[in-house]
């Protein structure tokens with residue numbers, strides 16, 4: 001039985017694509033950036049700011065939400081959208097990756113990944129079936145398969161073992177997902193580390209199984225950018241051109257621009273909010289660290305041409321003062337400024353691809369970042 005396709009390709013410019021992904025909670029314009037609301041909240045922002053900044057979809061994490069407040073509790077309260085009041089499309093990661101980066105005493109077997117909660121030490125078993133059950137209880141529009149992501153650098157044998165296990169788990173997730181309500185989607189995740197032939201085998205195995213969309217995982221785990229980009233070039237051409245491609249955990253504005261140029265449609269990363277909390281703003285002329293004393297007397301806004309009020313109105317001197325004083329408002333303003341910058345980058349890329357000017361846009365954007373803050 002063929003897997004329904006909710007993705008519509010609207011335009012291409014070289015390998016770059018723009019499209020629309022229709023979910024039960026609304027349409028996602030691609031290329032899309034998903035702000036990360038790990039435990040059901042966007043750190044430092046109201047949902048209305050996330051929406052006003054232009055985000056169509058946000059990301060939540062199975063690992064965090066199943067531990068607290070619990071998937072069954074969220075289901076009893078009407079599901080993730082109602083519980084959080086976001087009410088738009090949501091994608092949930094499956095938890096395998098977070099277990100590897102957060103949990104204590106974890107053990108991977110054929111059956112599942114077993115670990116102790118980082119919150120209260122409770123013994124937890126996360127199988128492919130339970131990962132799907134949790135995401136169905138949360139009610140996310142797009143669920144991710146359970147997979148095993150190997151940190152790079154790693155031995156080829158370990159990368160291959162984890163890739164093959166992830167393929168077997170993909171099949172179990174697909175079977176468990178047959179219970180999902182119409183319109184909900186399940187994405188497979190390409191693994192294979194930095195080994196081209198393992199990336200090919202993983203992508204082919206997932207395509208043979210058939211998913212609503214395909215993620216490229218196992219990257220943005222500390223490898224050099226050229227390795228990440230090379231692995232995209234190995235995997236993307238094997239994935240169906242008419243289905244969405246999602247690069248997990250990426251990334252900086254430059255990572256995203258270069259990945260879009262290689263055929264990626266969806267992204268998520270904690271950087272806009274994390275860097276915002278640390279006093280760093282993303283701008284058309286590169287990152288600006290507001291902790292730097294050079295801003296103390298600067299009355300200029302970060303970017304007077306921005307359509308985002310805080311970016312256009314708040315002086316650097318004020319932002320510097322808030323950050324140095326440890327005022328919560330500093331983290332809040334820089335988080336919204338960064339989310340707005342990422343969404344403006346996505347919007348501008350969608351427009352450039354649609355009118356065939358992506359190459360020019362890419363060169364001009366890179367030149368702006370290279371110019372640096374003046």
Ligand SMILES: CC1(C)O[C@@H]2[C@@H](CO[C@@]3(CNc4nc5cc6c(=O)[nH]c(N)nc6cc5[nH]4)OC(C)(C)O[C@@H]23)O1
Pocket residue numbers: 093094095096097098101144145147148149189216217218219220221248249250251269270271
């Ligand atoms: C870039 C930046 C700032 O993002 C931070 C920190 C360290 O990297 C990040 C982002 N990178 C990242 N790669 C991923 C790979 C997978 C994967 O293979 N499978 C599944 N199911 N989910 C994934 C989620 C991923 N997130 O991962 C954590 C550890 C969540 O913090 C993030 O550096």
